Amino acid sequence: xxxxxxxxxxxxxxxxxxxxxxxxxxxxxxxxxxxxxxxxxxxxxxxxxxxxxxxxxxxxxxxxxxxxxxxxxxxxxxxxxxxxxxxxxxxxxxxxxxxxxxxxxxxxxxxxxxxxxxxxxxxxxxxxxxxxxxxxxxxxxxxxxxxxxxxxxxxxxxxxx
Numbered sequence: 301x302x303x304x305x306x307x308x309x310x311x312x313x314x315x316x317x318x319x320x321x322x323x324x325x326x327x328x329x330x331x332x333x334x335x336x337x338x339x340x341x342x343x344x345x346x347x348x349x350x351x352x353x354x355x356x357x358x359x360x361x362x363x364x365x366x367x368x369x370x371x372x373x374x375x376x377x378x379x380x381x382x383x384x385x386x387x388x389x390x391x392x393x394x395x396x397x398x399x400x401x402x403x404x405x406x407x408x409x410x411x412x413x414x415x416x417x418x419x420x421x422x423x424x425x426x427x428x429x430x431x432x433x434x435x436x437x438x439x440x441x442x443x444x445x446x447x448x449x450x451x452x453x454x455x456x457x458x459x460x461x
Contacts, residue, residue: 312358319354375399381413387430391444391458400446400453408446408453417443421459424448430458 373379373389375397380387394400400408405426409416412428420427425448431441445459 308362311362315358315361316354319350319357323350377411377413380411381415384415384429385431387428387444388432388442391430391442394444395456395458400456403453404451405448421445422447427459 371389372392373386375390375393380390400411403411408426415428417427419425420443426446427443428446429441430444442458442460445457446453447455447457
């Protein structure tokens with residue numbers, strides 16, 4: 301977790317630095333043009349509004365680009381069974397590579413272990429807990445829901461329960 305925070309902070313500093321250079325030239329051009337007019341407005345824009353825009357940009361980049369990359373992990377049966385706290389990181393690999401599609405219920409249980417709930421959402425489903433141990437909400441949790449049609453996996457989907 302500490303590595304993730306340090307990595308995020310370094311990206312934040314990088315974004316601030318990248319925006320600092322064009323901002324300098326932008327401010328310089330504006331101040332030359334409106335030397336005495338609206339200097340208070342320029343101060344508000346440069347001190348309050350632009351840092352808010354930079355921070356919003358940083359949060360978007362972390363949320364949609366960095367977070368999925370850092371928090372992804374290749375699926376391994378041994379790790380799935382032994383380490384429940386890391387399951388949430390393997391769900392994307394299971395889903396993206398269709399590792400369960402077309403398998404029977406017994407094959408799924410052999411891959412994912414016996415720690416499941418049966419018929420949890422609707423009939424012919426298996427649910428495995430895949431909660432993020434670092435999440436803020438202790439009441440909300442994700443489960444990997446595996447849907448079967450005629451005994452064969454038809455789709456898988458993480459569900460917030």
